[in-house]
Amino acid sequence: MPIYLDHAATTPVCPQAAQAAYQAMTEGFGNPSARYALGQEAAARVRDWRAVIAEKLGCLPEELTFLSCGTEGDNWAIRAAAEHGRRTGRHIITTAIEHAAVLEPVKALAAQGYEVTYLKPDKTGHISVDDLKAALRPDTILVSMMLVNNELGTLQPVAQAAQAIRASGSPALLHCDAVQGFLKVPFTPRELGVDLLTLSGHKIRAPKGIGVQYIRKGLRLKPLLLGGGQEEGLRSGTEPTAQIAALAAACEAWEENTAARIREIKEYALTALARVPGLEVVSPGDAPHICAVALPGYPSEMLVRDLSDRGICVSSGSACHKGKPSHVFAALGLPKRTLMGVLRVSFGPDSTKTEADALTEALIQITQSRIAMR
Numbered sequence: 001m002p003i004y005l006d007h008a009a010t011t012p013v014c015p016q017a018a019q020a021a022y023q024a025m026t027e028g029f030g031n032p033s034a035r036y037a038l039g040q041e042a043a044a045r046v047r048d049w050r051a052v053i054a055e056k057l058g059c060l061p062e063e064l065t066f067l068s069c070g071t072e073g074d075n076w077a078i079r080a081a082a083e084h085g086r087r088t089g090r091h092i093i094t095t096a097i098e099h100a101a102v103l104e105p106v107k108a109l110a111a112q113g114y115e116v117t118y119l120k121p122d123k124t125g126h127i128s129v130d131d132l133k134a135a136l137r138p139d140t141i142l143v144s145m146m147l148v149n150n151e152l153g154t155l156q157p158v159a160q161a162a163q164a165i166r167a168s169g170s171p172a173l174l175h176c177d178a179v180q181g182f183l184k185v186p187f188t189p190r191e192l193g194v195d196l197l198t199l200s201g202h203k204i205r206a207p208k209g210i211g212v213q214y215i216r217k218g219l220r221l222k223p224l225l226l227g228g229g230q231e232e233g234l235r236s237g238t239e240p241t242a243q244i245a246a247l248a249a250a251c252e253a254w255e256e257n258t259a260a261r262i263r264e265i266k267e268y269a270l271t272a273l274a275r276v277p278g279l280e281v282v283s284p285g286d287a288p289h290i291c292a293v294a295l296p297g298y299p300s301e302m303l304v305r306d307l308s309d310r311g312i313c314v315s316s317g318s319a320c321h322k323g324k325p326s327h328v329f330a331a332l333g334l335p336k337r338t339l340m341g342v343l344r345v346s347f348g349p350d351s352t353k354t355e356a357d358a359l360t361e362a363l364i365q366i367t368q369s370r371i372a373m374r
């Protein structure tokens with residue numbers, strides 16, 4: 001097995017989640033809409049699993065809608081919020097460092113005539129609430145701000161954003177992409193004061209193919225999919241019972257101290273990585289699991305390949321698309337050599353200090369065997 005240090009990209013499914021999915025696919029395979037006992041049992045299980053996830057998130061079960069992934073949730077939140085505010089205005093505020101799952105639907109709305117303000121981060125990757133306050137207008141209908149940035153690990157001021165929106169009297173809905181924050185940093189949607197919040201299962205050791213949308217009780221949104229009326233008519237389609245079962249199991253398997261354990265490994269790794277000649281910490285990350293480092297003069301894609309040859313998985317992935325630096329690192333205004341040599345390293349519950357040492361040693365070897373570009 002390779003050394004896997006890319007948990008922000010996806011995570012290995014934990015045994016509890018795999019087992020729960022297996023059971024749901026074999027013994028409990030009924031369609032929750034079916035009236036006979038096998039179907040009704042599946043429906044009851046879905047209710048139980050929804051309650052487990054709601055408890056972990058700190059909200060009401062009926063505030064959760066199951067989806068296929070975080071991208072689906074982000075897209076829906078943005079389109080539905082625009083529809084919700086169509087009589088009020090056409091101004092949207094988001095940040096320059098959102099995931100493409102937010103930026104692309106916002107871009108699509110801009111093409112339809114919506115006006116978009118992109119809040120820029122400071123050099124450390126944090127968005128300022130004062131900038132948000134200055135950008136809010138009476139016709140702002142949506143603010144979309146992520147909780148934890150997926151490339152920098154920085155925590156964004158979502159709760160303060162909610163206060164600012166309310167204090168200004170703005171009618172804007174607040175959406176939060178919490179895909180990288182769920183279970184990693186403590187929050188509830190109510191504490192954050194958000195109207196909409198998006199999660200994805202495969203970042204917390206559930207399988208790919210399951211996402212969750214939190215919709216504040218009382219907020220009525222246009223359905224995402226029409227059909228059989230599942231998910232209170234908001235997102236029709238037969239419930240993916242195996243994925244929901246697995247997500248609930250992954251939530252239950254995530255212990256009180258799991259995030260603290262992950263943070264300890266990341267901090268150990270950052271100390272170890274300081275031994276790599278020339279290595280710079282681009283973002284230590286506020287969240288426990290993500291940090292970004294750079295080896296100026298060594299292109300990210302080459303580093304990722306060299307590390308892969310040594311059995312280590314880290315990402316330039318989000319960091320560098322087809323030789324172009326990501327919009328997130330570009331937004332920090334890093335010098336070009338640093339920008340082109342960025343690596344995102346992200347840890348999970350099973351990460352170890354030995355793995356952090358192996359990454360350090362591999363990077364030292366690479367710097368010794370390759371000459372840095374000017």
Ligand code: PLP
Pocket residue numbers: 008009068069070071072074099101146148149150177179180200201202211
């Ligand atoms: N938002 C953030 C911050 C992410 O990191 C990701 C995935 O990397 C997504 C959204 C998209 O989630 P999914 O892969 O479940 O579509």
